[in-house]
Amino acid sequence: MTNDITEQDKQKRFRILVCIDRTDESYRGLRYAVRIGSGTDADISLLYVRAVDQGLRTGGLQMKLARENLLEWGLELPGKKSLKRARNMLIEMGYMSDDWREKTIHTDVKGDPLGDNTIEYKKEDGRTIALKLMVSPSVDLGILDEVETGAYDIVILSSQDDADDEDDNGVLSTQAAHNIAREIKTTAIFARELEEAHGHLICVDGTDHSMEAVRKDARIASRCFCPIYLFSVAPDDTHVEEAEAAIAKAQSVIEEMGLAVSGTKVALGDPVEQIVEEGRNYSLIVLAASQKAGLRRFFHTSVAYKVLEHAKNSVMLVR
Secondary structure (H helix, E strand, C coil), rough: CCCCCHHHHHHHHEEEEECCCCCCCHHHHHHHHHHHHHCEEEEEEEEEEEECCCCCCCCHHHHHHHHHCCCCCCCCCHHHHHHHHHHHHHCCCCCCCCCEEEEEEEECCCCEEEEEEEEEEEECCCCCEEEEECCCCCCCHHHHHHHHHHHEEEEEEEEECCCCCCCCCCCCCCHHHHHHHHHHHCCEEEEEECCCCEEEECCCCCCHHHHHHHHHHHHHHCCCCCCCHHHEEEEEHHHHHHHHHHHHHHHHHHHHCCCCCCCEEECCCHHHHCCHHHHCCEEEEECEEEEECCHHCEEEEEHHHHHHHHHCEEEEEEE
């Protein structure tokens, strides 16, 4: 019997991308990824994006050795410490161990002596952990490129209020995070003070697109054993029944999946203000990112961006 993973097996796997930088928030995101990646059907990739060249001034032999043994070689490569810390965290958490098979992958990048480099760890049960050191003109472009080619089910990246500018440490600026929110084609968690134990607040409006987002997040929440709460906003008293119907429809969808809803709530007022205020009590505010207009344009893209901008905690945009 072989332990090699077939292409069909790969298609069934749940793929998580965690964007690592020097901030503590990115490591909180990694801890959340481990919760979501419980079981043997999930693969986790850790990505650090660095600038082209970034002052690398060393000989060809040293670069060759650095590519072959990325984490252990003595050169202080940009991103090396961050990825090594992330790998060590996974070991300390018991998610991986030293006996996983290891493979190094290198891709040349014009104008950069180090290029793109990946260390891939595999366990016999099929799980894979990949540490990726990527070169790109900017952090957001690097993340979007990786998402485009990686077929990830969910991406976790830090969203820092004080990260006004990208720097040489691969930190994502506020503007770059918004660029990703507009362009990314898969579900993404924008982590801000991400806590693990307070559940998912799924905001609903009753549309088919909203219900598909409910299904997707319910699956993710079930993976990390996170309680699910439903929330809807009516602009005034005349729309309360509509909001209640949206809640009931979403609850039915979740219960048909064999899952439970831990609580429901309808609020009156401006959607952005109400979502941001209610969302403070939960690990994640969950929104469907779409151009479609629903109840008070609840899930219109501009509303989702405003929530992302003003929320004090983490936001998941479901696509």
